[in-house]
Amino acid sequence: MNLLLAISLGIAISSFSQQDIKQLQETARTFQKQGDYANALLVLNRALQQKPNDLDIQKEIAFTYYIQRDFTKAKESINPLLDRGDADVQTYQIGGNIYKATEEIKNAESLYKKGLSKYPNSGALLSEYGELLWAKKEPLAAIELWEKGIEVDPNHSGNYYNACNYYYYAADRVWSLVYGEIFVNLESYSTRTAEIKNVLMEGYKKFFTQSDAFKKYDSKKKTEFEEAFLAIMNKQQSLIVTGITVDNLVMVRSRFILEWFETNSLKFPHRLFEYQQQLLKDGLFEAYNQWIFGALTDVMQYQNWTSTHTEQHTQFNYFQRNRVFKMPPGQYYQMKL
Numbered sequence: 487m488n489l490l491l492a493i494s495l496g497i498a499i500s501s502f503s504q505q506d507i508k509q510l511q512e513t514a515r516t517f518q519k520q521g522d523y524a525n526a527l528l529v530l531n532r533a534l535q536q537k538p539n540d541l542d543i544q545k546e547i548a549f550t551y552y553i554q555r556d557f558t559k560a561k562e563s564i565n566p567l568l569d570r571g572d573a574d575v576q577t578y579q580i581g582g583n584i585y586k587a588t589e590e591i592k593n594a595e596s597l598y599k600k601g602l603s604k605y606p607n608s609g610a611l612l613s614e615y616g617e618l619l620w621a622k623k624e625p626l627a628a629i630e631l632w633e634k635g636i637e638v639d640p641n642h643s644g645n646y647y648n649a650c651n652y653y654y655y656a657a658d659r660v661w662s663l664v665y666g667e668i669f670v671n672l673e674s675y676s677t678r679t680a681e682i683k684n685v686l687m688e689g690y691k692k693f694f695t696q697s698d699a700f701k702k703y704d705s706k707k708k709t710e711f712e713e714a715f716l717a718i719m720n721k722q723q724s725l726i727v728t729g730i731t732v733d734n735l736v737m738v739r740s741r742f743i744l745e746w747f748e749t750n751s752l753k754f755p756h757r758l759f760e761y762q763q764q765l766l767k768d769g770l771f772e773a774y775n776q777w778i779f780g781a782l783t784d785v786m787q788y789q790n791w792t793s794t795h796t797e798q799h800t801q802f803n804y805f806q807r808n809r810v811f812k813m814p815p816g817q818y819y820q821m822k823l
Contacts (some may be wrong), residue, residue, distance in 0.1 A: 507533050507543070514546060523554040541572055545580055552584050560584045568597065575601065575608045582614055586621075594618055609635040609642025616648055625652065633820055636665070640813040643672040647682060654685050659693040660712045661820065668758050670778060671811040687782045690738075691730050694723065711819035714750045718742050732779045732787075736772050757813050765802075773802035 510533040517526035527550055534543045548563035564581045567573055578601030585594035598615035605611060612635035620628040629652050635645035646669035653662035666686045670679050708716075722738040743762045751759070765771040773795065780788035792799045 507537055507540075510536075511543065511546060514550070518550060518553065523550055526550050541567065541570065541574070541577070545577055548584070549580050552580065552587065555587075557584060557588050561588075568600070573604075575605050575610055577601075578605075579610055579614060582611075582618070586618060591618065591622065607638040609639030609645055612639070613642060613644035613648060616645070620648070620652075628652070636820070637818040640815055640818070641672060643669055646672065647678055650682055650685060654689055657692070659689065660715050662689045663693070664715070664758065667778070668813060671758070671761065672813070674806065674811075683778050684782055687730070687779050690735060693719065694726050694730065709819060709821060711754050714746075714754065718745045718749075721745075730783075732775055732783055732791075735779055736775045739775065740766060740771060754817075754819060756817055756819075757811075761811065768805075770798065770802045770805060773798045774806075777802065777806070 510529050514526040514529040514533070517523070517529065527547065530543055530547050530550065534540065534547070537543065544563065544567055548560055548567065551557070551560035551563055554560075561584055564577070564584055567577050568581050570577075578597060581597050582594050582601075585591075585597060595615070595618060598611055598618065601611045602608065602615065612631045616628040616631035616635070619625075619631065629649060632645040632649040632652065635642060636649060639645070646665045650662050650666035650669055653660075653665065663686060666682045666689065669682050670686070673679055719738070719742055722741055725734050725737050725741075728734070739762070743759060743766060746759055747763060762771065762774075765774050776788060776791055776799075780791060
């Protein structure tokens, strides 16, 4: 009976200890957000005393030194973790950020390669390694990594963000629009979202600036998906003769979706287009377009629209904030078929 009691007490103490450590980590994160790094480190070190060699706690310590900009201690904290057998994706991310911050580019690149040799399908590592190559002025190597990230880890938003910007500046009208819109649905409420919404608006303006976008497109790289996209979008030229506005973008994009599902949806199933079709059926497509483009074109007009379409605006906001947008695997068409 005493032995059973001792075992029960031991389990209870162990369970309490685990909860206590998690609470300490949450407390430390609160201090991090407040910029009180000294207290964050004090709490994390207290947690490490209770659970020595814990990877998550040690990562938090290295990250705290990083955001405190104490890069010497950050490196001292992260380096032993990078050689551990249980080093995870986040370990390599933190290490990469530390070495990028100290402009030790070769070390950062070696670290990303090491991480990707262990986690080849990590969208986060592919995205961040691509950003490093972009900073090194190696754009073709960077986009190759971002494309791989989109293919193998289709719900990591960073690769869409980077690829959208790359294709926009490369004057690629299809993938900048497709990847940009996927991004704003995966990452709907961040500072990057507002940036990509603007890229989308400017991208549509550039798309329709050409009298025949299909002929102007690089035929050597065109995939069947791109051909289908261009052919349908090109038919909408007559709708935008007075310029790009939210209203005519709603018409252009509505007609695109209707024709896409008549001609291409079986060959090229695509979650983004399925989502747009759902919004059309539910009467929320106009509100969705207002959310993306409205405030960018005319703030006063957007505010007027929301006040005169209160029910639609409210319904869309509720739907938007309570749904999870996910890209399924296998819907990658950025290659010759």
